[in-house]
Amino acid sequence: MITLEGVQKQYSDDVAIGPVNVQIPTGGITALVGPNGAGKSTLLTMIGRLLAIDSGTVKIGQMDVSNAKSKDLAKIISTLRQENHFVTRLTVRQLVGFGRFPYSGGRLTAEDEEIISKYIDFLGLRPLEGRFLDQLSGGQRQRAYVAMVLCQETEHVLLDEPLNNLDIAHSVEMMQHLHNAARELGRTIVIVLHDINFAAxxxxxxxxAKDGQIVAFGTAEEIMRDDLLTEIFNTPVKVIEGPNGPLATYH
Structure with missing residues (x-):
């Protein structure tokens, strides 16, 4: 379980995150949603200690994120940010191999190579493993980044808008991969999403999240309500029953 207690980040007198108090359950996918500027990505990066908190505590299980050694933290939580700046002349296999760095220190063993192959296959990247990143489509490249994060083999995985710049078909494909990772690999995935319907x-x-605060937490059935979504997104929302569950429509 990921626990945030009294977590705050102050940017200015007018811009602040928190205090945030929330528990993210172990297992499955938890989606962070809300309007632009709500603080979703900031919360995610604070959980992963990519951004220091001003006060409060973030715990993953019994580990206090603020005090943990980097090498220990890297074995329980992995993060994929929006901005990826890897050298484009890396191959897919080389990129995925970076996920083994907390264990191998850059010297890949035969066991590491097996694990790399496992996640290349899991994300359907075997035909592409020898290609360079700049030879891939946006959807293929994003799958390679997710494979790298999964290859770190942490129980907790943080993903900041992995659907960014993906079309509908590739977004659906990505979410299906993440759903499988949560179920088949037993990962706890926390993901920032802009589309409430993908979250549902x-x-x-x-x-x-809204205005730096957590305003609601629950299952899709609990959150997908006209009044609650209208309040969160500051626009009239009508929830209808779709073929795969509730759908939000905007008016």
């Missing part, structure tokens, strides 16, 4: 379709829990 694939997430086990939805955590809604």
């Amino acid at each position: 379709r694939y997430a086990d829990y939805i955590c809604a």
Whole structure:
């Protein structure tokens, strides 16, 4: 379980995150949703200690994120940010191999190579493993980044808008891969999403943020309500029953 207690980040007198108090359950997918500027990505990066908190505590299980050694933290939580700046002349296999760095220190063993192959296959990248990143489509490249993060083999995985710049078909494909990772690999995935309907379709829990605060947390059935979504997104929302569950429509 990921626990945030009294977590705050102050940017200015007018811009602040928190205090945030929330528990993210172990297992499955938890989607962070909310309007632009709600603080979703900031919360995610604070959980992964990519951004220091001003006060409060973030715990993953019994480990206090602020005090943990980097090498220990890297074995329980992995993060994929929006901005990826890897050298484009890396191959897919080389990129995925970076996920083994906390264990190998850059010297890959035969066991590491087996694990790399496992995640290349899991994300359907075997035909592409020898290609360079700049030879891939956006969807293929994003799958390679997710394979790298999964290859770190942490129980907790943080993903900041992995559907960014993906079309509908590739977004669906990505969410299906993540759903399988949560179920088949037993991962706890926390993901920032802009589309509430993707969250409702694939997430086990939805955590809604607004103005730097958590305003709702629950299952899709609990969150997908006209009044609550209208309040969160500041626009009239009507929830209808779709073929795969509740769908939000905007008016």
